[in-house]
Amino acid sequence: MKTIMQSFKTRFSLIVLLVLAIISACETTPAFVDCRVNLKGPLASATRVIEDKLVNGCEYSFDSYLAGLIDIAIANPTPENKKTFSDFLVRVSDQGTISKRQAKGIYNRYFNVKFVSLEGDYNTCSQVCPVRSKVLADMSNELMDKEMGLMQASEDAGSYYRADHLLKEAEIVLEATCRACSAGGI
Amino acid sequence: MKTKLTIITLGLPAAIAAMFAANVMAAASGPVMRLFPTTVLEDIKETGAVAEEMENSLQDVIARLDLQQQLYTESRCADADEDPGCGRIAKQLGATYLEMLSNMTERLPAMETAVNNTRTGLEKRLREELGQKSTPSDLQNTLLGRVSQAENDQPAIALRGRSGIRLSDRFKQYYDLVATRRSGSSQSLAVIASDIYLDMEEASQMIAATREEITRAELMEQLNQSFGHITPEMTQVVNGVKSILFGESALMSPIAAAPMPQTDAPFVSPLEI
Numbered sequence: 001m002k003t004i005m006q007s008f009k010t011r012f013s014l015i016v017l018l019v020l021a022i023i024s025a026c027e028t029t030p031a032f033v034d035c036r037v038n039l040k041g042p043l044a045s046a047t048r049v050i051e052d053k054l055v056n057g058c059e060y061s062f063d064s065y066l067a068g069l070i071d072i073a074i075a076n077p078t079p080e081n082k083k084t085f086s087d088f089l090v091r092v093s094d095q096g097t098i099s100k101r102q103a104k105g106i107y108n109r110y111f112n113v114k115f116v117s118l119e120g121d122y123n124t125c126s127q128v129c130p131v132r133s134k135v136l137a138d139m140s141n142e143l144m145d146k147e148m149g150l151m152q153a154s155e156d157a158g159s160y161y162r163a164d165h166l167l168k169e170a171e172i173v174l175e176a177t178c179r180a181c182s183a184g185g186i
Numbered sequence: 187m188k189t190k191l192t193i194i195t196l197g198l199p200a201a202i203a204a205m206f207a208a209n210v211m212a213a214a215s216g217p218v219m220r221l222f223p224t225t226v227l228e229d230i231k232e233t234g235a236v237a238e239e240m241e242n243s244l245q246d247v248i249a250r251l252d253l254q255q256q257l258y259t260e261s262r263c264a265d266a267d268e269d270p271g272c273g274r275i276a277k278q279l280g281a282t283y284l285e286m287l288s289n290m291t292e293r294l295p296a297m298e299t300a301v302n303n304t305r306t307g308l309e310k311r312l313r314e315e316l317g318q319k320s321t322p323s324d325l326q327n328t329l330l331g332r333v334s335q336a337e338n339d340q341p342a343i344a345l346r347g348r349s350g351i352r353l354s355d356r357f358k359q360y361y362d363l364v365a366t367r368r369s370g371s372s373q374s375l376a377v378i379a380s381d382i383y384l385d386m387e388e389a390s391q392m393i394a395a396t397r398e399e400i401t402r403a404e405l406m407e408q409l410n411q412s413f414g415h416i417t418p419e420m421t422q423v424v425n426g427v428k429s430i431l432f433g434e435s436a437l438m439s440p441i442a443a444a445p446m447p448q449t450d451a452p453f454v455s456p457l458e459i
Contacts, residue, residue, distance in 0.1 A: 079453070086455035107457035114330060114459050118322045125317035135322075159452075162330075169329045169377050173316065176380030177325075179387065180312035 033057040039068045041076045047088040054097045062097060066106065073153035082111045082154045109142055110149025113163045117142050118170060125181035132178050139167050220315050221379040222364045226307040230364065230382065233300040234357025240293045241354055241431050247286045248432075251424060254279045283420055287400045290427070298393050305386035308379055316376060323459075328376050353431050356385070392426050399423045 035058035039046045050065045058065075069088070073081040086107055093103035108116050117138035120127045128135050143163060150160040258264075258279060263272035316325060351359075360382055364375065399419060 082455070083453050086453075086457055089457060104457045104459060107455055108459050111455065112458050114326055116459070118326050119459060120322040122321060123318050124320055124322055124325055125313070128322050129317070156452075166326070166329055170326070172384070173325065173329065173376050173380045176383045177312050177316045180309045180383065181317040183309055184313045184317075 035061045037065070037068070039065075039072055041072050043069065043072050043076060043081055043084050046072050047084060047091075051088070051091060051095070054092060055095060059097050062092075070110070070148060070153065074148060077153055077155050079154050079156060082149075082156070085111060085149075109145050111146075111154065113146075113150075113159050113166060115139050115142050115163070115166070115170075124174075124177055128174060129178040129181050132174055136171060136174070139170065143167055221308075221311045221375050223311070226304070226311065227361065227364055229300065229304040229307050230357055230361050233297075233304045233386075234354050234361060236293075236297050236300040237352075237357060237431065238354035240290075240297055241352055243289055243293060244286060244427065244431065247282060247289060248424070248428060251279070251282050251286060254282055255424075283424070284403060286424070286427075287396070287403050290396055291400055294393060294396065298390075301386050301389045301393065305383060305390060308383040308386065312379060312383055316379075325376070353389075395426065396423060 033056060035053060037049060037053055039049065046069060050069065053065065054062065069085070073085070089098075089103040089107050092098055093100050098106075105116050108114060117135055118128070146160055146163045150156045150163065254275060258272070258275050261272060261275065263269065263275060266272045320328070360378060363378055402419070
């Protein structure tokens with residue numbers, strides 16, 4: 001009786017081990033995800049294709065997808081592109097691919113007159129002045145993205161010129177303000 | 187007792203209402219409004235008046251200098267040191283240059299005081315209002331408010347170094363702009379304040395350079411050395427004075443094309459900052 005019990009225990013252990021081995025094998029074998037995509041216009045349908053890819057394991061390709069979408073928008077310029085991008089970014093942030101902050105940053109960098117590079121919650125003397133040249137260089141780079149987003153993709157030349165003017169005024173105001181800050185020992 | 191009570195009951199709500207109204211106004215105008223208190227405005231007016239006096243007193247002598255310099259160049263005197271005619275022109279030029287410097291010696295202290303008062307006043311205001319009390323986001327909102335209003339607002343002032351006008355006229359323009367906008371839209375005041383402050387910095391440097399040059403020229407006179415040729419320092423000082431006072435070397439290129447009119451209501455994204 002004891003021998004039968006021992007034999008049963010051994011068999012049971014072997015079965016359990018086998019099942020565990022099968023389960024762990026299934027878990028470690030990666031499912032192949034093809035993140036390549038051949039994007040074509042119109043922009044709205046291209047964003048849907050990208051959203052599908054993003055929820056199916058291609059989150060790490062977000063930056064290249066975004067660049068592709070911008071290219072499509074430039075190739076098919078219309079004021080509607082601004083809204084299409086906004087809706088797309090809201091959806092991908094809702095689905096958790098990017099954060100709300102990233103979504104805001106991307107949208108405003110390309111499609112808003114305001115500069116993401118000149119944002120912050122601390123005072124100008126302490127936050128901007130020590131790195132004024134870098135902030136202004138970042139703003140100049142951002143203006144190039146606004147040129148793509150506003151002028152080329154959205155046909156919104158008016159907003160682009162406002163951004164251009166804003167940058168020039170910011171240069172003057174920051175130069176004066178930072179000189180005043182340093183004169184006061186700040 | 188009854189009168190006191192009436193004053194309190196009537197006066198207190200009125201005072202609270204007044205305080206509330208003041209707060210609302212302050213919130214609406216933002217910190218930029220405080221960039222130009224009456225003292226700074228008076229300094230600007232004073233600097234304009236002093237600059238005008240200086241321009242008037244220097245206009246003739248600078249015109250003569252220009253003519254003599256033109257004559258010197260057209261006579262090809264730069265390569266003819268031994269020519270007696272060229273020597274006479276060079277001496278006349280040197281004398282006129284000294285006259286300009288002595289004229290400036292008289293006017294410089296008043297100009298220096300006015301410039302420094304305006305610069306110091308604005309420096310303090312810029313530091314406090316834009317540097318310490320504003321975040322970069324506030325600054326951008328302030329400027330953007332001004333940019334978006336530019337179409338319907340008064341004509342925008344030309345940015346610094348681009349006006350090509352006399353210093354006194356520039357100050358008159360500044361004064362008018364500040365005086366009229368102080369009670370109206372305030373956003374452009376940040377740009378105007380910065381513009382004047384940076385102008386004052388340049389003027390201060392110019393005054394310091396001129397003082398150095400005056401000392402140098404006086405020393406040369408003491409050593410009884412007449413000016414035999416036009417030195418680069420002379421040209422630099424004359425050009426600097428002309429540029430600051432008469433705006434002659436200012437760039438005239440526009441800074442950006444005018445915004446295109448928008449017909450439809452623009453799309454506003456929920457992501458906008």
